[in-house]
Amino acid sequence: MQKSKKLKFENKLERLREIVSIVEDIDTPLDEAISLYKEGIAVAKECGEALRGYEEQVLLLKKTADEFVLEPFDGVS
Amino acid sequence: MTARTVFSVTQVNRYVKKMLDSDALLAGLFVEGELSNFNAHSSGHLYFTLKDENAAIGGVMFKGSAESLKFVPKSGMKVIAFGHLGLYEKTGQYQLYVEFLEPAGIGGLQLAFSQLKEKLEAAGLFDASRKKDIPRFAKSVAVITSPTGAAVRDIIKIIRERNAAAKIIISPAIVQGEYAAADIIRAIREVNEFGEADVIVLGRGGGSAEDLWAFNDENLAYAVSASKIPVISAVGHETDFTITDFVADLRAPTPTAAAQIAVFDRAQMLEEICRLLDILTQGFLFSFEARSGAVKSFTEKLSRLTDERLVRERQNLAQSEILLEKVSPYTIFKRGFAITKIEDKLITSVKNLSPGQNIEITWADGEANAKIEKIKIRK
Numbered sequence: 458m459q460k461s462k463k464l465k466f467e468n469k470l471e472r473l474r475e476i477v478s479i480v481e482d483i484d485t486p487l488d489e490a491i492s493l494y495k496e497g498i499a500v501a502k503e504c505g506e507a508l509r510g511y512e513e514q515v516l517l518l519k520k521t522a523d524e525f526v527l528e529p530f531d532g533v534s
Numbered sequence: 535m536t537a538r539t540v541f542s543v544t545q546v547n548r549y550v551k552k553m554l555d556s557d558a559l560l561a562g563l564f565v566e567g568e569l570s571n572f573n574a575h576s577s578g579h580l581y582f583t584l585k586d587e588n589a590a591i592g593g594v595m596f597k598g599s600a601e602s603l604k605f606v607p608k609s610g611m612k613v614i615a616f617g618h619l620g621l622y623e624k625t626g627q628y629q630l631y632v633e634f635l636e637p638a639g640i641g642g643l644q645l646a647f648s649q650l651k652e653k654l655e656a657a658g659l660f661d662a663s664r665k666k667d668i669p670r671f672a673k674s675v676a677v678i679t680s681p682t683g684a685a686v687r688d689i690i691k692i693i694r695e696r697n698a699a700a701k702i703i704i705s706p707a708i709v710q711g712e713y714a715a716a717d718i719i720r721a722i723r724e725v726n727e728f729g730e731a732d733v734i735v736l737g738r739g740g741g742s743a744e745d746l747w748a749f750n751d752e753n754l755a756y757a758v759s760a761s762k763i764p765v766i767s768a769v770g771h772e773t774d775f776t777i778t779d780f781v782a783d784l785r786a787p788t789p790t791a792a793a794q795i796a797v798f799d800r801a802q803m804l805e806e807i808c809r810l811l812d813i814l815t816q817g818f819l820f821s822f823e824a825r826s827g828a829v830k831s832f833t834e835k836l837s838r839l840t841d842e843r844l845v846r847e848r849q850n851l852a853q854s855e856i857l858l859e860k861v862s863p864y865t866i867f868k869r870g871f872a873i874t875k876i877e878d879k880l881i882t883s884v885k886n887l888s889p890g891q892n893i894e895i896t897w898a899d900g901e902a903n904a905k906i907e908k909i910k911i912r913k
Contacts (some may be wrong), residue, residue: 482784486882
């Protein structure tokens with residue numbers, strides 16, 4: 458579980474699809490199906506959380522003498 | 535009186551055709567006029583009439599030339615056509631065989647455009663092999679455009695609608711006039727130096743060809759090509775093509791379309807995950823069911839529960855966690871089902887058992903050890 462947390466969203470989604478196809482296969486042994494099912498639920502939950510996220514700001518990129526500054530962008534009217 | 539010479543119609547037309555074909559001026563000339571009776575034939579050839587206040591000439595543009603058109607011709611449009619004048623022998627009408635067609639009024643700019651395009655094409659800047667893939671799951675989008683135009687508002691609106699969790703970094707740039715190209719180059723460089731964006735949307739809203747001209751700059755083309763972050767170009771309207779569009783990793787027809795390409799649709803993706811969960815649950819329950827008729831009524835109940843859940847889920851995506859708990863394998867245990875194991879190996883058949891064997895039984899809240907006394911195999 459710890460490991461899958463580090464995966465990027467795309468990899469997680471791929472893993473979920475892979476799990477689904479293995480679990481869907483009726484030749485998959487039950488114990489494997491159970492553990493994959495558990496993993497699938499966890500991965501789906503992580504995907505859902507990653508998607509839900511928070512509302513990101515719209516920022517304005519500015520460069521001063523030698524560094525970048527991000528300011529809230531309020532040009533949307 | 536000399537004997538009269540009689541020609542056939544074919545001979546006459548052939549003669550006139552030869553006259554026309556041998557004329558240096560008619561072999562390649564620009565003609566300005568208004569398009570009328572425009573007809574894009576299903577064969578790919580275009581048929582039309584070029585006219586002005588006093589006269590008209592029939593025109594044809596064959597598929598091969600028509601395919602490289604950079605705009606969509608329409609009746610009523612003022613155009614400059616380049617081609618040769620020839621005779622269509624069948625009808626005895628002369629017509630303009632058009633190889634190149636451009637909207638009138640920007641002829642000079644258009645020529646410069648064509649020349650630069652050829653040059654950069656020869657330099658390999660438009661090669662498909664140079665194009666970077668646009669990430670499918672960008673989390674951060676840099677938008678290089680005017681911070682005050684309609685384009686920036688449209689782009690922000692679409693990105694927020696599709697995926698509010700995507701970060702939008704506006705890198706303001708002048709997008710029109712003599713300083714525009716240099717300023718856009720600066721913005722591309724800065725966004726790359728800053729490095730946080732997964733993809734760049736570069737563009738501006740619609741305007742005249744002169745307004746969009748900054749995007750036909752050679753140095754800008756090289757800057758777009760050199761960007762480490764993939765660039766989606768979105769300059770003007772669907773029918774506007776600029777050099778930047780050819781160099782960009784992807785050309786979007788409009789700024790709005792660019793915003794749609796830049797980020798994925800979050801609600802759609804959540805739905806996709808719910809769908810996968812649905813299949814996963816069904817598949818899992820099926821593998822349970824396939825092994826024991828005893829769990830059948832229960833799985834039916836559970837799958838009904840799941841279906842109802844999923845329907846509600848799609849209406850309220852924020853509650854997906856509840857669903858996840860309800861369909862968890864532990865729920866099955868909570869209903870009284872248990873798993874039996876021998877030395878950590880799952881028992882899937884009584885045939886694997888023998889009297890006197892020690893087994894481990896797992897429920898939702900704990901385990902117990904037991905000993906097999908009697909075995910009955912169901913037939």
